[in-house]
Amino acid sequence: MSEIVFRKILVERFGGPEVLRTVRATLPAPAPGYARVKVLAAGVGLTDLMARSGDYLLQRRTPFTPGYELAGEVVDFTTADTPAPSWLRPGARVAAALTRMGGYAEYVTLPLWQLVPLPDGLDPHTAAAVPLDQLTALSLLDTHGRLRPGDTVLIQGASGGVGRAVSALGAARGLRMYGTASAPGARKALARYGVEFIDYRHEDFEAVLNDREPGGVQAVFDHLGGSSLRKGYRVLAPGGVLVSYAASGRPGRMVGDTLRAAARVTLLNLRPGRRTALAMVPREIRADHARYRAALTELLALAHTGTTAPQITTAPLTEAAAVHTDLARRALTGKAVLTTDS
Numbered sequence: 583m584s585e586i587v588f589r590k591i592l593v594e595r596f597g598g599p600e601v602l603r604t605v606r607a608t609l610p611a612p613a614p615g616y617a618r619v620k621v622l623a624a625g626v627g628l629t630d631l632m633a634r635s636g637d638y639l640l641q642r643r644t645p646f647t648p649g650y651e652l653a654g655e656v657v658d659f660t661t662a663d664t665p666a667p668s669w670l671r672p673g674a675r676v677a678a679a680l681t682r683m684g685g686y687a688e689y690v691t692l693p694l695w696q697l698v699p700l701p702d703g704l705d706p707h708t709a710a711a712v713p714l715d716q717l718t719a720l721s722l723l724d725t726h727g728r729l730r731p732g733d734t735v736l737i738q739g740a741s742g743g744v745g746r747a748v749s750a751l752g753a754a755r756g757l758r759m760y761g762t763a764s765a766p767g768a769r770k771a772l773a774r775y776g777v778e779f780i781d782y783r784h785e786d787f788e789a790v791l792n793d794r795e796p797g798g799v800q801a802v803f804d805h806l807g808g809s810s811l812r813k814g815y816r817v818l819a820p821g822g823v824l825v826s827y828a829a830s831g832r833p834g835r836m837v838g839d840t841l842r843a844a845a846r847v848t849l850l851n852l853r854p855g856r857r858t859a860l861a862m863v864p865r866e867i868r869a870d871h872a873r874y875r876a877a878l879t880e881l882l883a884l885a886h887t888g889t890t891a892p893q894i895t896t897a898p899l900t901e902a903a904a905v906h907t908d909l910a911r912r913a914l915t916g917k918a919v920l921t922t923d924s
């Protein structure tokens with residue numbers, strides 16, 4: 583097992599897209615319990631942009647390589663105490679959600695527990711768009727939302743990566759859904775999942791829901807923080823839940839806002855009658871490896887059948903800066919995926 587020389591994207595100082603530099607690195611043979619994976623595709627999300635600009639609570643240090651999700655091919659591995667699963671062999675195609683960033687690379691080393699096999703025939707570019715957004719959607723809907731068919735929910739930012747995943751899985755679960763967004767084409771895209779579109783530039787979601795759902799909704803999924811949390815809590819039905827999973831409403835202030843949102847959510851949860859919850863998927867993955875693997879296996883299978891397959895836009899890994907620029911401008915259709923095999 584020889585060293586592999588490869589390229590990765592490195593952020594050496596926080597800043598704009600221009601700080602995403604392509605550098606060379608080497609990957610030693612894997613330690614026991616680890617595999618080396620040739621990355622075929624890495625998903626891009628708003629979290630990566632936040633981290634790059636120093637605006638993400640869980641990535642406060644440089645240097646680092648962004649990217650929370652990927653699909654690739656196993657190069658080699660070394661087992662530790664437990665035998666390797668029967669599907670694991672060099673060349674096996676896998677997907678993974680990372681618990682620390684690092685996906686924007688041609689090769690990565692990952693613990694064996696983190697690898698989930700791709701269903702035969704699932705395109706790795708599509709697979710790379712599944713892990714983070716769809717595990718987050720599952721966490722919001724099932725772990726924290728505990729929803730039943732026919733329940734009504736509000737999805738903030740329904741046109742985004744996580745928002746689209748919640749909409750797709752919510753449709754599969756028979757939920758009634760409202761979604762805030764502003765992107766061109768969002769109304770049509772959300773209608774596909776039966777989501778009622780609320781254009782947040784022109785409509786106040788609290789006023790819309792008070793009018794159309796006077797009894798309140800069973801869940802609100804919020805990634806904005808600040809006043810949006812207070813308003814989201816107010817539109818809940820008795821027994822409903824407000825799930826906060828980010829505080830990205832004020833770029834440049836997200837670290838402090840995330841801490842304030844966590845405090846607010848914790849305090850609101852002391853009130854009787856309604857619940858609040860914080861969803862932090864990297865932590866949830868670390869806490870229960872078997873559950874993570876089962877969930878991602880199910881999500882990849884669903885994406886393969888087409889029910890929840892994300893719409894993707896691909897670009898070469900070395901174009902990461904241009905992709906960040908486009909994502910910040912909301913100039914991309916679908917989920918951005920960086921590829922190494924094009």
Ligand SMILES: NC(=O)c1ccc[n+]([C@@H]2O[C@H](COP(=O)([O-])OP(=O)(O)OC[C@H]3O[C@@H](n4cnc5c(N)ncnc54)[C@H](OP(=O)(O)O)[C@@H]3O)[C@@H](O)[C@H]2O)c1
Pocket residue numbers: 626627628629632714715718738739740741742743744745762763764765766768782805806827828829830861862863864912
């Ligand atoms: N807790 C976790 O474990 C976890 C996991 C994954 C992601 N996240 C976080 O989730 C957030 C979303 O990530 P993403 O990758 O899905 O981002 P994204 O694709 O960039 O989507 C962001 C969405 O926010 C919407 N938005 C912007 N301003 C809004 C407003 N005032 N009201 C309502 N919606 C608004 C945008 O809508 P338009 O473009 O239509 O205006 C867009 O749909 C990020 O903060 C990320 O860090 C958290």
